[in-house]
Amino acid sequence: MTANLDSVFLAIADPTRRAILSRLAEGPARISDMAAPFPMSLTGFCKHVRMLERAGLVRRTRRGRENTLELSAKPLRDAAGWVSGYERFWASRLDRLEAFFAVKKENLQ
Amino acid sequence: MTANLDSVFLAIADPTRRAILSRLAEGPARISDMAAPFPMSLTGFCKHVRMLERAGLVRRTRRGRENTLELSAKPLRDAAGWVSGYERFWASRLDRLEAFFAVKKENLQ
DNA sequence: GCAATAGTGAACCAAAAGGTTCACTATTGC
DNA sequence: GCAATAGTGAACCTTTTGGTTCACTATTGC
DSSP states (O other), rough: OOHHHHHHHTTTTTTHHHHHHHHHHOOEEHHHHHHHHSSSSSHHHHHHHHHHHHHHEEEEEEETTTTEEOOHHHHHHHHHHHHHHHHHHSSSSHHHHHHHHHHHHHOOO | OOOOOOOHHHTSSHHHHHHHHHHHHTTOOOOOHHHHTTSSHHHHHHHHHHHHHHTOOOOEEETTTEEEEEEEHHHHHHHHHHHHHHHHHHHHHHHHHHHHHHHHHHOOO
C-alpha cells in the first residue's frame, strides 16, 4: 500500500531523479522528451524512471509506443511526515542555543 | 557548508540509520550503548554512524575511549524544504480529484 | 510497406552499500 | 600493571546503483 520510506528516500537521493520529479511538477511528460536534456543513454534514463515507479512516485500511462509519466506525490507525504518529526530540533530555541555553542566552538579551533 | 541533499536522503533511506536518529531524538548516547539492540557487529554499526556523520546528521564527542553522538538535525531542514515543495500535490483539491479518478480507474480494472 | 521512433531486456562494468571477521589502538577500572 | 572495554582499520564478500552497448519489439508517419 504505502510505498516504504526506504525506497522513497533512496529514490530522491539522486539528482537525476529529483530533476525528473521537478520536471513532472509542471505536468505530465513523455519519457523520451524528458530524457533528452540528460547526458546519458535512454536506457540509463529509463532505469531511473523505474526506480521512481518502484517508490510509487510516478505513474505511467502507455498510449501506443509513447509512455507518459505523471507525478504521484503521495509517498512524499509520508517522507515529509517522517522528516517533520525532527522539526523541533532545527526550529526550537534549544536548537538555536545549540547552534550558538557550535559556532563558538568552531571559533575556538 | 550545507551537507548536500544526496547524502542526507541516502542517509535516511536506511532503517537502521533512521532508528539511530530516532534514538538520538531522545538525547545524546554512546555508540556502543546504541549499537547493542541491533543485530549486527559493532563495526557494521559504526559504518552507519559514519554515513550519518558524512551527511551532517550527527555530531560526535570523544571523551576518552567513549564516543557520544548527538543529533544534528539541520540538514533535515533542507530535506524537509525540498520535500515540501511537492506539498501542493498531495494537499490540493486537484490532488484529491486526481486521487478520485485513480480509485475509479482501479475499480474499472 | 517501410523507415523512423519509443522504449525494453540482457549482458556487462565499475563503484558504492551493507555486512562480516580479525587485528589493532586507546583508555579505563580495579 | 593488567585485563576489560570502546572503537577503528583493513581485508573481504555479496548485492545494488548507475551507467554503458547492442539487439529487439511495437508503433507510427508517410
